[in-house]
Amino acid sequence: MISCAKAVQQLWEYLDGTSTQADRVLIEEHLKRCRRCCGELEFAHELRAFLVDAAHEDLPEDVLRRLNRTVEELDP
Amino acid sequence: MVVAQAGPDRGFRELAKEQLPRLLSLARRLVGDDAEDAVQDCLLKAFQRFDQLQDGAAAPSWLTSILVNCCRDRGRAGARRPVEIDVESIEDFSLYRRIAHEDPFPYSDSLHLDFLAEFGPEDVRAVLMRLPELYRLPLVVVYMDGFLVRELAEMLGVPLGTVLARLHRGRKLFEKQMWEYAEETGLLRGVPR
Numbered sequence: 001m002i003s004c005a006k007a008v009q010q011l012w013e014y015l016d017g018t019s020t021q022a023d024r025v026l027i028e029e030h031l032k033r034c035r036r037c038c039g040e041l042e043f044a045h046e047l048r049a050f051l052v053d054a055a056h057e058d059l060p061e062d063v064l065r066r067l068n069r070t071v072e073e074l075d076p
Numbered sequence: 077m078v079v080a081q082a083g084p085d086r087g088f089r090e091l092a093k094e095q096l097p098r099l100l101s102l103a104r105r106l107v108g109d110d111a112e113d114a115v116q117d118c119l120l121k122a123f124q125r126f127d128q129l130q131d132g133a134a135a136p137s138w139l140t141s142i143l144v145n146c147c148r149d150r151g152r153a154g155a156r157r158p159v160e161i162d163v164e165s166i167e168d169f170s171l172y173r174r175i176a177h178e179d180p181f182p183y184s185d186s187l188h189l190d191f192l193a194e195f196g197p198e199d200v201r202a203v204l205m206r207l208p209e210l211y212r213l214p215l216v217v218v219y220m221d222g223f224l225v226r227e228l229a230e231m232l233g234v235p236l237g238t239v240l241a242r243l244h245r246g247r248k249l250f251e252k253q254m255w256e257y258a259e260e261t262g263l264l265r266g267v268p269r
Binding site: 058 | 087089093096097101111112115116123167171172176188189192197200215218220222244251
């Protein structure tokens with residue numbers, strides 16, 4: 001079984017789907033046996049979702065209006 | 077049968093207006109207060125090169141690529157420097173373990189979520205602005221704007237492995253800066269100990 005340090009190092013790549021098939025198998029085997037790393041995986045998952053959610057924010061209306069005007073001036 | 081378009085099926089005006097909110101959001105995370113100017117630069121350049129856009133479906137990544145370059149130019153011109161960060165020393169940092177360390181009752185179900193809930197969009201932007209542009213960019217474009225790592229590599233003209241390495245360091249730096257920001261601004265006071 002790979003060490004916790006190794007598993008934790010690769011958690012995000014695992015979540016992102018960018019790890020190799022061999023690494024995926026090693027991490028999944030580790031996660032089946034290690035409760036602490038499952039907590040860390042869950043948190044990485046939450047943090048990833050948190051970043052995605054933080055992307056939805058209210059934009060300043062006045063700035064959007066000015067930028068829309070720029071588009072109209074460029075392509076009337 | 078779907079026939080490939082010879083060019084964008086919509087005009088610049090329609091495509092640009094549709095993409096504006098996304099471009100402004102992205103610029104706000106990349107260059108903060110200079111966002112409006114960066115998007116203005118982007119619109120002007122995109123309009124001048126609009127005949128180079130072959131396919132309307134490629135408009136989001138095409139515009140993003142132009143905006144990223146405009147933001148980089150703005151970032152380089154600006155005097156603001158991010159907080160000094162020792163990139164080499166971050167490998168062992170874990171926000172998860174740091175938060176758990178603060179908790180007198182390890183394995184509490186909600187402590188980590190409580191920590192994240194303290195951060196509003198303004199705080200996230202402030203934390204992002206602390207990162208060097210090199211590491212801020214992949215975090216913003218991949219996680220917050222939903223592009224694939226491969227697409228960002230193509231936009232930047234760098235190998236896939238380079239973007240993956242920057243994304244890895246960016247995540248680590250973001251976690252560490254989240255913790256330090258929470259300590260400095262008193263956000264941690266809201267987290268039950």
